[in-house]
Amino acid sequence: MIKYRITPLSISEHLFAVSMVVSAGDRHTVTLSLPSWIPGSYMIRDFAKNLIGLNCANKEVIVTQLDKQTWRVQQSRGLPLGDIQLDYQVFAFDLSVRAAYINDEYAFFNGTSVFLKVVEFEHTEHHVCVDKSHLKSWEKLANAIEIITSMPCVDNSNTTAQTRHFLCSDYLTMVDHPVVIGQFTRASFELDGVTFHAVFTGNHKLNLARICKDLQPICKHHISLFSEIPVSEYWFITLLCKNGFGGLEHTASTILQYAYDALPKPNENDGMEEGYRDFLSLCSHELFHTWHVKRNKPDVYLSPDLSQEVYSPQLWIYEGFTSLYDDLTLARTGLITPEEYCKIVGQNITRLLRNPGRHKQSIEESSFNAWTKFYKQDANSVNHIVSYYLKGGIAALAIDIKIRQLSQQQYNLDHVMQAIWNQFGSKNIGTPDEVIKTICQDTLGLDLSAFIDLTSKTTQDLPLSELLQTIGLSMHLRSRTGNDDKGGIESSGESTRDFGALLNDQTIGCKVTQILDGRAASLAGLQLNDHIIALNGLEVNAKSLMRELNTMDVGTEAQIHILRDGRLLCLSLPVIEAEKDTCYLSINDQSMFAKWLGIA
Known part of the structure; x- marks a missing residue:
């Protein structure tokens, strides 16, 4: 001992x-x-x-x-x-x-x-x-x-x-x-013979009754999906701070980091603010890992060597699938409306569309190289990597719809999750790299090999518009309205001209914090940390730069003055049409979409 x-x-x-x-x-x-x-x-x-x-x-x-x-x-x-x-x-x-x-x-x-x-x-x-x-x-x-x-x-x-x-x-x-x-603020509740604890550091005033009430349907959903839970007690432990976000799964607990101001106070019993919704989604995500990561796991992670990297192309199956179920569970349980869920999916698709790296790295490659690329990102990472969380979740959505199509609605992704649990996780057997293909073929009797290869092994865009139509949704694309536009909703005031960089306002002008490959800023020769002073001789900030650019004709050039490492430079910025890189979804068949959500 x-x-x-x-x-x-x-x-x-x-x-x-x-x-x-x-x-x-x-x-x-x-x-x-x-x-x-x-x-x-x-x-x-x-x-x-x-x-x-x-x-x-x-x-x-x-x-x-x-x-x-x-x-x-x-x-x-x-x-x-x-x-x-x-x-x-x-x-x-x-x-x-x-x-x-x-x-x-x-x-x-x-x-x-x-x-x-x-x-x-x-x-x-x-x-x-x-x-x-x-x-x-x-x-x-x-x-x-x-x-x-x-x-x-x-x-x-x-x-x-x-x-x-x-x-x-x-x-x-x-x-x-x-x-x-x-010293903690905490409460507990019982569900299906399991004691769940919600624990928050410090002595903050929180509406614990509401938090526990909202966690219960999430826990119930996950237990019902897998038909059992492999623990008798589970702890949601949150390290509260002014600003922070994170979660890490463990065998019978999760450690979360979250902003205390985003959680409901004792007199707040109604409404679903975005910050609180994201907290519930985070709890949903980490609890889902109790089955899908802590028990279901790639074979190389059954007894991992913690002294060095342990590589697997399967992380998209684990973090990606979980990223689908975290928010989907909120919609299935009525914690958010179908319209709110559509907004979340639209924002996720927007993030993917604004990621040029999706055309340079597959999600299997993203999984394998997580050690050096995904977890060590810099300002240029958006141009050469893709998130196995983000695209993995969208791929899981696409695979679910494809399973429903090929099986005439007999099967869906829930059946895949249950099969992984029954055949691997519950028996402490690690999953092989082609586990999704194998389960679809051998358990569901469906050949999805080509489609799964498309989603996981290639850098091609998924046929999302066509797939979403089959569950009652229409996918719309527009240009962004500004730096703060996350997508997910229809909007007026879109930019008509492309810039292709993120800007951070300074006392005078603005600083370039990210440049997207192949877009106007890149074509002009702008670099990270360039300090933009003026456009066409006028002092600008991030907002006024776009307003001035939108007045110009496509095919012309704007003169942009910058400071780079103490040197004043003038660059020519090509004026081109704005990219339609912002997505929102609309429900065109309420009944069909409700049936897909499982709330019909």
Whole structure:
């Protein structure tokens, strides 16, 4: 057994103290390592950079670092190690869902950031003691400070105890249960024999009753879809902040990051503001991963090597399909109207249409290269990559409609999800790369190979307009009205001329923050960070630039004055027709669309 004790040591220095006891027995050497990445977030993060002062209490034991994240432990006289204690600290100031963070409200950690793995014993039992007693500045709140986690507890369920003890079957299981220590606003509800907890950091005034009421149909939908839920207790844990957004799935919980002002206050019982809708969608997304990512998963992720990249072309199946179901569930359960759902889909299609990289990278390639491209984006990424979340969700929508067409409405994507769960996830079997094709062929009796290849292996645009017609929707394209136009709705005041760049207003003029490949700004030779001062001799900002450009005839040129690295330049901007890169949907057959949503 490997034993850990972890405690928040310092708020001001953002430090956890970790002590671990290794029962090495007759072994003369053991190897320690800290993960480089956390499952669900496919980027090397080098968590070991935050580890401080690893040492052994027994001075006869030598600890030697082998590389950035690996250490060898051995007895100086060549004797068996027996039981050894190792101590270290972890710097915790990453305000995200992926690592560890300490401030005056709470202390949070993922196990991948704080718990060294003993390579030779990673498959043995791991015992964790979480201790809140060292933080002197929290003494006045001692009785209110809780230790919250989904990790299996072995001593008591009293979350306010000074210490809580947990036991996991192996290292990978242990690090899949994040822990938060602090004062919380929280509530619970029961559904189908499962206890769901909604936990929010801090002492913020929230309408917990409404949040729990709105979460229940989402949970019910997902459980009904898969016909079971593989946990008896589930935790929605939200790290509240002024501005932030994120979520990371775990075996029996999710860690969310969200803006507290976007959540309903105690007297707010009606309406569905966009910020709150997006929170419910995020909860829907991460809960869906309880089946589809944490159990259904590519075969290479059954026992992943957390020290290096683990590649798979299947991420579009997991994040993309989940991205379809997160908002679709809100519509199916009546939390949003069919019209509101159409607006969301229109905005998603708009984002894809404004992504020139969709013609240079398939979603299988996007999945495989997530480590270096999707998770390490820069201002030019829009021109050469595509999101396996975004296009993957739209591809899932297209595949669902195609299944319905070929099966004369007998089957849909729900049947595919159920088959993946029954044949793979529930049996702890990893999925092969062609799993969707195989299930369509062998389980549903449908040959979708060519269409699935089109959606996942090529960079061709999907026939969305034709497909959407078959579920009662019409797809419309228009030009954007300005930088803030996200699409999804019909609008007047569209730009008639193309610019093809995003701008950020400055005290004088505006700065170029993104340039789209092949559009007017690119043809003019504009570059990232160029500071636009004037168009045709007139000082402009982002809005007035487009207003002036819209007055010009196609085929002429505008003179644009910029500052680039301290140099004043004049460029010729070709005046061309605006791209119709903005989508909105309309419902032309209410009955047909309601039937597709499953609310008829």
